Amino acid sequence: MVTVIFTNLKFEEFLNNANKFMKNNRIFRYVSCIALAVLSAVLTVIASGVTVGYTVKYSDEVIAVVSSQADYDEADAIVLNNLDKEKAKKASISPKFGLTLTIKDRLSSTQEIVDAIVDNNDDLVEATALSVNGEVLFCSNSKEISSLVDARLNAYAVDGAKNEVKFMDDVKVEKGYFLKADIVDLETAKFIIDSLNVQTVSVVTSTVEVPFETKNIADPKKPRSYSLVTVKGENGVTEKTEKIVKVNGETVESTVLESKVIKEQVTRVVTVGTGTNYISATTKANIQSAGFICPISSGRYRVSAYYGDGRNHKGIDLAADRGTPIFAAGAGKVIYSGWDGDYGYSVVIEHSNGMKTRYAHANALCVTKGATVAQGDMIATVGSTGWSTGNHLHFEVIVGGVKVNPGPYIGLR
Ligand SMILES: [Zn+2]
Structure with missing residues (x-):
């Protein structure tokens, strides 16, 4: 419309006409001023990050502000992840959501929602759990669980040997959210950890003494009661490298990987009489x-x-x-x-x-x-x-x- 006017009239004529219009039409002036003000306000609000969100309420207390209910559900699922269906159902709290205007920066992050859920639920706690083959055996709020598990793993390692240790089952120690009621005391945790089956494979090098052999040399000129050691026997020494497989400390398999003679044994030589014994008067x-x-x-x-x-x-x-x-x-x-x-x-x-x-x-x-x-x-x-x-x-x-x-x-x- 303006463009049409502009092309049909000379510029000076247009300005004069516009001026006249403005002077003669006050209502239009006010309206356009208000429109401009509203427009700039809306633009300011959008630029400053104001957005629509939802308050999450646990019995009238706001615990978080989320951009959608799906954000809350995602955090709730993280919290309840370690619990079985029944426990999760019992522990879960159904929040009330309220529409609100908020600034984008003030929306709770997933971790903040998770923390808020756990902090505001008396049944839940962040804890360390030990699971075997996917089944949680216990959870504990002690910081010692990992070191107790390490101690169990290394319980049967041989000092000074090369050891490979592993649990015979799939054992995992993981942090997560659990029911406070399922927390066990440290003594119980230790008892369970110490009953885990451990396989220890050790490569052990040791020296073994080899007893000397004896060789008798018959001497028919000497009586049967005669015997004389002519070469002193000496034990030999062998260095043995063995692979020893133990389950809970008991050897189930041992294989000699290498056997090296460090010192040869010396055979004892004995001269033994085979003649008739002397008979005195x-x-x-x-x-x-x-x-x-x-x-x-x-x-x-x-x-x-x-x-x-x-x-x-x-x-x-x-x-x-x-x-x-x-x-x-x-x-x-x-x-x-x-x-x-x-x-x-x-x-x-x-x-x-x-x-x-x-x-x-x-x-x-x-x-x-x-x-x-x-x-x-x-x-x-x-x-x-x-x-x-x-x-x-x-x-x-x-x-x-x-x-x-x-x-x-x-x-x-
Ligand atoms: Zn006899």
């Missing part, structure tokens, strides 16, 4: 006065170990079937019959000349202490009781308290 006289017979019938035994025998063996071993009769080597009095430690079931007979004979490792005993026996009486049967590796009679002859070589007393070397 005194011994010969003793043998004659004793007049012993062999305690097992000939043909029913074989000598499995002689006296001495390079290992300080103080008797002679007559291997025989279990149950083979054992006879008294000479007449005398039974001074022991019963269990006697390494000897197993054994009998000791004291003879009239003061000599004693012992019969050890018996299967059964046929005499009791105090009994008098004649030469050849059955006193026991062959067995393998006590420190024994097979059925045999360990026979001893004791002269003046000394266990002498019984061989020559019973017609053996």
Whole structure:
């Protein structure tokens, strides 16, 4: 309209006409002034960020101002995220919304709404929760949960070794919002943490002592009672690197990754006599006065170990079937019959000349202490009781308290 007027009239004419119009028309002047004022006010308001929002009220108290109810719902969902449906339903408060004008800057951020919801709900609290395979086992307001979990993880790690530790289940420690009622005390939390299953894989290097071996060299020129160590044995040392898998501290698997000899063992060398034992004149006289017979019938035994025998063996071993009769080597009095430690079931007979004979490792005993026996009486049967590796009679002859070589007393070397 103005443009049309402007093009049809000369500029001076237009100004004059306009001036006249303004002067003659006061009402139009006022109206346009007010319109301009309103327009500038609206422009000012828009520029300063005023906007329409909603107050969020919990029982008449404004806890936040949001731009839409959806903003509140988003924050509420964050708060209730860790709770199961039923608990969430119980804990949730339905707010009242009120329309309001506000400045954009004053709208609550999502975190501010979340904080306001938690601060204004007596049932909720920010806490640390421990979950196993997605299920919350407990929540706690203690700051120690993470360090307790770390301590549990490392409980079975080997000092000075390379350790890999992990929980056998999917364990998570997360901060979140929970029901105050579900908070447990620290002792309960610790108890639950300490029952989590931990796998520890440790690579451990250790040194192991290897016992030396013994090699006997027979010397038929020396009697059976002779034995001499010619090379001293020395233990070896091996360095072993092992992978050890433990579950809750108990080893379930161990694999040797590397074994390295640090020091070779030195084999002990012993010269052992295999010849006939020397018999002195005194011994010969003793043998004659004793007049012993062999305690097992000939043909029913074989000598499995002689006296001495390079290992300080103080008797002679007559291997025989279990149950083979054992006879008294000479007449005398039974001074022991019963269990006697390494000897197993054994009998000791004291003879009239003061000599004693012992019969050890018996299967059964046929005499009791105090009994008098004649030469050849059955006193026991062959067995393998006590420190024994097979059925045999360990026979001893004791002269003046000394266990002498019984061989020559019973017609053996
Ligand atoms: Zn023996």
